[in-house]
Amino acid sequence: MLCRNHLKQNLTTVLLLGAVLFSGIAHSQDSAKTGNTTEKKIRNIDGVAAVVNTGYVTRKEIDDRIVMLQKQGTKLPDSTNLRSLILDRLIIEKIQLQNAEQEGIIVTNKELDRIIGDIASKNKASYAEFKSKVIATGLSFERYKQNLREDIIVSRYRERSVDTQIKISDAEIDNFIADRMRAMAGGGDQRSAPPVKGGPEEIDVAQIFIPVDAGAGASAQAEAKKQAEALLRDAKGDVDFLQLGAAAAKENPKIKFQALGYRSPDRLPQLFYEAVRNTGGGQVAGSVVKSPAGYHVLKVLDRRAIGVAPAQQASTQEPVSTTPQNIPITQTMSRHILLKNRPGLTDQDAERRLQGYRDQVRAKTADFGELAKKYSEDGSAPNGGDLGWMSPGDLVPEFEQAMNRLQIGEVSNPVRSEFGWHLIQVLERREAQLTVEKQREFARAAIRERKFEQAYQDWVRELRDTATVKILNTDDAADAALR
Template sequence: MKVLAVALFIGSLVSLPAKAAPEMLDSVSVIVDQGVVLESQIQDLVATVKRNAMLKEQTLPSDRALRTQAIEKLIIDSLQTQMAERMGIQISDPQLEQTIGNIAQGQNMTVAQLREQVAKEGTTYTKYREEIRKELILGEVRRANVRRRVYITDQEINNLVKLIDEQGNQQAEYHLGHILIEFPSEPTDTDIEQAKTRAAKVIELLNKGSDFTKVATASSGGPKALEGGDLGWMNINSMPTLFAEAVQNKAKDELVGPIRSGAGFHILKIKDMRGIEKVEINEVNARHILITPSIILSDEKAQKMLTEFREQLLAGEADFAELAKEHSADPGSALKGGELGWADPNVYDATFRDTLGTLEIDEISQPVKSQFGWHIMQLLDKRVGDATEQRKKDKAYQLLFQRKFAEEADTWIREIRASAYVELIAKKDNQ
């Protein structure tokens, strides 16, 4: 990969007119294991952060601080991208277009309107598409590597169900800002003391009125540094345990911390708070047939197989349950004729959930692709009902999973970063 980057660079110089002075079009700024980070990538990311900050009327730290944060993000992205290549993770164009369609729908836009919005923000639609593809790939890599690190016991679920019952109908949610002052994975006493001192200085700056977003972007080692440390809205039961214990009984706009963890010292700002009343649950009963592509079964063949199944079902030439038992790659539901039982549709993969939402009762979908493979699904019934004990356990499991996944994801990223070979290439004076 380094050879390719150098070859492309040399080729750009060779193509210049003979009498023209050499002009640096791009260069390698960081070597990351078997990959590189280009100067153009750093500049593009910094420009994007500045553009977004301008749209949100946010202040930013110095260009040097922004560049440092951008480089670190691109190093992490490069490591995950290389891992995705080794794992063979790809996002097809149809899957990408479906995701973009969902994004547009979520913003109450058509895809055409989304394209116009992207252009207004100074980005080409082609570049936007590839950024979405990249984020999908990185998400798949994280899920594949972190999911197996998450273990939840029945006792944890039961304890959380009890806590939710004790809290009654009001579920506290917090909109949090976050700054992480890091220390090494195996810190010395000096490392810890130095980080603690830096954290105290950050608290002092914030108490004197410094903008939290600007300080987070310049100083935080957390995953949301380039977003000004904005963690968004978090349920008290899904945020990291340290945070949940620290923010309780705190007021809006209050600073919390420093809180020490294995990663460093955390500083939180409670940007807003709200309570959630218990509501009735929209549940669906559906069944599906899952075909998983493999080395011997391509995406196209899997999709075609399900298209043929659908045609047979619509013509009355086949039985859904029998097809599911014989062909579905989901062993849990295949034995039940593909039936998934009553569930909140939000527990499903986003693509699966959104497709179910478009179906009428008894309607069979066209083949759609999720992270698990290709599906056809049939909506059997839907209802509105109160939360059952099983529903409480499902919700508790989801909250615990979100909390533990976030914690393990941060740890995993720190581990791959610590074990990576990273070399910063010094910039020459004429660059």
């Protein structure tokens, strides 16, 4: 459950639930679809905010999205830009759905019911109970199913369109590994001498990006900020920044990381430049950067005078071997007791229960493995909570950091992760090697993540540029007749 290479599969259904059930996205029920009278058609034309290819976005859809955001307590931008920003988002959604339909991407009723059944099961509810929960949110179950169907279709269309654009060569993998080995041998990421003070320069900035949907509520915003600040603390330690980003992305596929490459200040986002203006090469920005899209953790990989290549500045340094080789690592065998996040179990109750188990183990009145078999809510419970041998980066950061602080046989205090609350015991440690093959697997995944963000943004721009979009009336709210 905790292993990163299993996280994407485990989180997919939950993410869909979060994206659809709790976002409350309200698509308008345009009366033009009835096609009963000319008067209704005219009213709907009057209510159109934008024509998108052969479809349209209505002003009521904008109104509904604003109401949803307000109900969630989301801090909205000023009214001058709000409706335009929401319209842009709705236009992209409409284009994606139209293109997916043209490519024959569908979700059958049978498949949709199976997915809803899986979501209900993960929420420890029957299909009927889950349906009641949906209706209790104020959303009709049919609208929920339609929203979910569209979410799945768009997700599959994005995956098919963007993934096919990402090509990774063996040379790129070799260079990635060589760069990491140089950084390890040099004791850090800085590759160039700093530019002359006040002179023109280029800055190589890397980021770990935690996106927050425009429709996310205050709690989602706070959780994303908390996650970003935790990553910032980790980044300030003795870690490889891009490897930290890759690990975070495996834990949560929505997280992106990338090195932006050398850019002059005017080619960096203004928010980024302000954050790293006084940050030296190899250093992390002092605080998390908030943008309209989410939260960014930034690191300056290098600063150099414009027109000076790293190879020129490094020419006087001793050469570093970049021949692929096994890397020594420490592996840990541990076990845990997990109490999952769920309604009715507060953080205080989970902490209190786990602290009680810890006291019993330390007093030798109970065996950790037996307690895990009886109380752990994880697939490892039948094995006494045993997780087997784990390498650095295999586990979620909160768990791994707490585990690494423990001596053999020691039991941790309760530890919180996105899965719930854990009690951890270290059983054994050993020295091992990260093979060249494993390094290449990691490099390929890291390069793919780095390229995905740029490929996705390029794809969205292309969709918008090739679509026929005509903005009609964004500013006015929908007429009362359309409600």
